Amino acid sequence: EVLKRVWVCRPALLAALASRDPEATNKVDVVDFRECVQEVNQVIEDLGLPKLSDTQVGVVCEIAAAGDTYVRYNEFVKGLHVEDTWKSGQPENPQGACPADRSQGLELLSSLLRFAADYMPCAGSRRA
Numbered sequence: 001e002v003l004k005r006v007w008v009c010r011p012a013l014l015a016a017l018a019s020r021d022p023e024a025t026n027k028v029d030v031v032d033f034r035e036c037v038q039e040v041n042q043v044i045e046d047l048g049l050p051k052l053s054d055t056q057v058g059v060v061c062e063i064a065a066a067g068d069t070y071v072r073y074n075e076f077v078k079g080l081h082v083e084d085t086w087k088s089g090q091p092e093n094p095q096g097a098c099p100a101d102r103s104q105g106l107e108l109l110s111s112l113l114r115f116a117a118d119y120m121p122c123a124g125s126r127r128a
Contacts, residue, residue, distance in 0.1 A: 002056045003063075005044050007080045012043045017073045026074040033071040034061045 006013065016036035020028050028036070037060055041051045052060070064076040 002052060002060060003080060005049050005052065006037070006040070006060055008047065008049070009040045009043045010077050010080065013037065013040045014073070014077060016040060021073075027070045027072055029070050030061055030065045030068075033064055033073065034058075037061065 013036055016039050017028055017033070018024070020032040020036065034057060037052070037057050041057070045051045061071075064071040064073070
């Protein structure tokens with residue numbers, strides 16, 4: 001759910017990050033990334049979604065930095081694409097859920113895991 005909120009606000013996040021990356025390197029340090037995520041929190045709230053807690057902001061930053069002191073933000077945001085896991089033929093209202101709950105079938109976890117596999121030190125390889 002935390003990453004869904006970040007994904008929904010990715011245009012605002014990218015704009016905030018770009019303002020801190022005047023040479024368009026697609027990299028910012030973790031401190032700048034954290035400030036951008038905190039700025040996006042207002043957009044999240046304006047959309048009627050729950051704001052990220054300080055702990056959640058920290059988790060997003062840790063995931064994005066993958067153990068480094070900087071964030072390759074374009075790669076991070078690209079890794080947050082949404083996959084519709086709703087199976088064809090699946091009822092629109094499973095077990096009494098509201099039809100609007102179909103968004104619960106949209107998962108970011110597999111995208112995050114693909115991103116983490118490329119960037120986490122424990123994965124054994126890192127992109128340059």
